[in-house]
Amino acid sequence: MTKFSKFLCSAAALSVMPVLAQAACDGGERVIKFSHVTAVAGHPKGEMVAALAERFDEQFDGTMCMEVFANSTLFSDDKVLEALMLGDVQLAAPDVGKFDAYTQKLQVFNLPFLFDSTEAVQAFTETEQGEEILMSMEGSGIIGLGWIFNGMRQFSANRPLVEPRDAAGLKFRATTSEVTEAMIAALDATPQALAFAEVYGALQTGVVDGQENTWSNIYTGKFYEVQDGVTETNHQFLTYLIVTSPEFLDSLGDDHEAFTTLVDEVSAEYNARANAANEAARQAIIDNGGTVRELTDEQRAAWVEVMKPVWKRFEADIGTEVIEVASGGAD
Numbered sequence: 001m002t003k004f005s006k007f008l009c010s011a012a013a014l015s016v017m018p019v020l021a022q023a024a025c026d027g028g029e030r031v032i033k034f035s036h037v038t039a040v041a042g043h044p045k046g047e048m049v050a051a052l053a054e055r056f057d058e059q060f061d062g063t064m065c066m067e068v069f070a071n072s073t074l075f076s077d078d079k080v081l082e083a084l085m086l087g088d089v090q091l092a093a094p095d096v097g098k099f100d101a102y103t104q105k106l107q108v109f110n111l112p113f114l115f116d117s118t119e120a121v122q123a124f125t126e127t128e129q130g131e132e133i134l135m136s137m138e139g140s141g142i143i144g145l146g147w148i149f150n151g152m153r154q155f156s157a158n159r160p161l162v163e164p165r166d167a168a169g170l171k172f173r174a175t176t177s178e179v180t181e182a183m184i185a186a187l188d189a190t191p192q193a194l195a196f197a198e199v200y201g202a203l204q205t206g207v208v209d210g211q212e213n214t215w216s217n218i219y220t221g222k223f224y225e226v227q228d229g230v231t232e233t234n235h236q237f238l239t240y241l242i243v244t245s246p247e248f249l250d251s252l253g254d255d256h257e258a259f260t261t262l263v264d265e266v267s268a269e270y271n272a273r274a275n276a277a278n279e280a281a282r283q284a285i286i287d288n289g290g291t292v293r294e295l296t297d298e299q300r301a302a303w304v305e306v307m308k309p310v311w312k313r314f315e316a317d318i319g320t321e322v323i324e325v326a327s328g329g330a331d
Contacts, residue, residue: 097177
């Protein structure tokens with residue numbers, strides 16, 4: 001079998017060029033398709049999924065193999081959940097903001113200035129409330145297998161952003177998350193939903209004036225090339241949810257437990273590397289001529305103050321207890 005690692009080694013470091021699926025599986029093997037939207041090299045999700053595919057192929061050699069479709073080459077995150085439920089793919093890992101139509105509880109991860117570190121997010125996912133979220137969409141045909149951590153999100157625009165008022169009147173790319181849209185609106189700015197693959201072109205042509213994302217996404221997407229600079233707001237933590245369908249899990253039979261254990265092991269290993277990947281991407285932006293603006297404590301407090309009302313707006317939908325536990329406010 002051709003291993004995914006052979007393909008990965010041929011990719012240029014931190015490449016943002018479209019990535020094709022790995023070579024076809026050997027005849028007679030069951031093909032498991034994993035679709036996602038990010039680059040492979042230099043990106044926490046891309047590297048984790050590549051490693052999962054390689055280890056999956058080794059573990060199930062001769063019976064199953066995994067083909068990975070990165071950089072939106074098969075489906076965008078806006079389309080992949082429908083494809084999952086139809087059986088066109090077996091695995092996906094969208095941003096948690098993509099699940100609004102199925103559950104509001106995942107929006108806890110998008111509340112501005114709720115989490116301040118990877119460790120805080122990890123601690124929440126290990127609580128009873130965090131574990132319950134994984135199964136919160138089972139009735140819709142979606143099962144959460146685990147989390148992929150990326151990192152803290154930053155704002156950028158075609159003009160300097162230091163105070164919240166600097167964002168007023170601008171159009172920002174937004175995910176389909178209602179919380180993110182409300183957060184941008186709180187800045188007196190306009191959110192515009194766009195797929196990740198469309199962001200660079202939209203920034204370049206002025207369809208939108210700015211965006212908000214992690215260092216690794218900003219670097220691998222080259223967004224810094226078409227922005228005045230990136231402001232280190234650390235306003236949200238980007239979390240992806242690895243999902244599958246009940247039908248796929250049931251079809252694994254005796255291999256079910258071995259598969260879910262493999263997902264747990266690989267995601268834990270790569271989540272531990274997410275901070276380093278984002279720090280490397282931040283430095284790479286600077287090394288390649290991008291501007292990074294750091295905020296003073298007072299300036300950051302102004303961003304927190306403007307966005308804090310978003311919590312109250314979504315409290316009923318997410319659940320007061322979920323928010324309290326996530327914020328460390330529960331006993």
